[in-house]
Amino acid sequence: MKKLTKQSLDELAKEMPVLSEEVQISLIGGAKYFDLSGTFLGDIGPGDEMRIISPNEFQAAMADYNNHPYDGSGQLYGQSLSSASRNTKHRVLLHYAKGGLSHFNLVNLSQDIQAGWNKDGQFMINLNGFFMDHEQDIINTMVHEMVHYNAGSGDNSEYAAYMAQISHPSYALTSLRYKKYLAECLMSNFGYTQEEAERLAKVN
Numbered sequence: 001m002k003k004l005t006k007q008s009l010d011e012l013a014k015e016m017p018v019l020s021e022e023v024q025i026s027l028i029g030g031a032k033y034f035d036l037s038g039t040f041l042g043d044i045g046p047g048d049e050m051r052i053i054s055p056n057e058f059q060a061a062m063a064d065y066n067n068h069p070y071d072g073s074g075q076l077y078g079q080s081l082s083s084a085s086r087n088t089k090h091r092v093l094l095h096y097a098k099g100g101l102s103h104f105n106l107v108n109l110s111q112d113i114q115a116g117w118n119k120d121g122q123f124m125i126n127l128n129g130f131f132m133d134h135e136q137d138i139i140n141t142m143v144h145e146m147v148h149y150n151a152g153s154g155d156n157s158e159y160a161a162y163m164a165q166i167s168h169p170s171y172a173l174t175s176l177r178y179k180k181y182l183a184e185c186l187m188s189n190f191g192y193t194q195e196e197a198e199r200l201a202k203v204n
Contacts, residue, residue, distance in 0.1 A: 031076055032135050033058050036084075038091025045075060048135040048173065052088055053078030082132045089132065093125060096138050100149040114181075115145050123149070130181075136173040143168045162186060166201065179203045 030045040033053050041058045044065050053061065061077035068075075081092055090106055097104050101123055109116070109126040116124055123145060131137035147161035165171055165182065183201035186192045198204060 033061070033078060034081075034088075034092045036088050036091075038088065038094060040095065044077065049076060050081035050092065050133055050135055050138070051076060051078040052081060052084045052092075080133050082128070082130065086127060089127070093132075093138070096135075096142050097123075097125070098142070099146075101142055101145055112181075112184075115141050117145075117148060131178060134175045134178070136170045137175055137178045139170040140165050140168060140174050140178070143170065158189065171202070176203070 030043040031047050031049040031051055032043050033041045033051045035041055035055055035058075036052065041053065041055060042062070044061060057078060064077075065075070081089060084092075086106055090104075093104070093106075094102060104115075104123040104125050106127045107124050108128065109124065111126075111128065111130075114126050114129040114131045118124055129141075131141050144161040144165050147164050148157055151157040151160065162182065162185065171179075179201050180198075180203055183192075183194070183197040183203050186197040186200060187194060192200065
């Protein structure tokens with residue numbers, strides 16, 4: 001891993017969109033539907049929920065949605081990605097863990113850790129991370145970890161990673177729970193007050 005001093009934050013910021021540009025172009029739209037093999041089937045309605053469904057069920061869901069468009073009641077089909085099997089989660093996340101992040105392990109981590117690196121430099125994703133149910137939460141998490149991949153670990157790169165997340169286009173579309181989580185990280189890691197952290201994390 002390179003040291004943060006060898007790359008400016010501006011240069012890092014330019015690299016961040018590369019992580020998800022292909023995915024954002026191909027998957028733009030509503031709730032994202034994948035089959036058990038991790039193949040992207042399409043999107044339905046608004047939102048960015050991550051869903052698992054069979055191809056036949058997806059076709060039926062499309063027909064149902066076309067006959068009964070989304071009315072704001074939270075109409076979703078299939079199951080959430082967070083409730084899927086380890087193998088299915090891994091296959092779907094490969095759409096988002098690009099480049100140096102593509103060789104990851106799904107492991108049981110503390111619930112307050114969504115992803116990270118072990119002492120051997122291996123990228124780990126929390127098998128039970130709450131961020132899995134929203135595409136933009138996933139993309140933004142990868143933005144954070146890409147900073148560490150490029151710049152290594154330490155307080156300096158950790159702060160840079162949070163700033164990269166907040167400035168990335170995906171952050172505006174992350175869930176409220178995700179924004180609150182990031183605010184809590186800013187408080188615990190850098191001593192921000194709750195008011196300061198929530199303002200920086202754009203919670204309100």
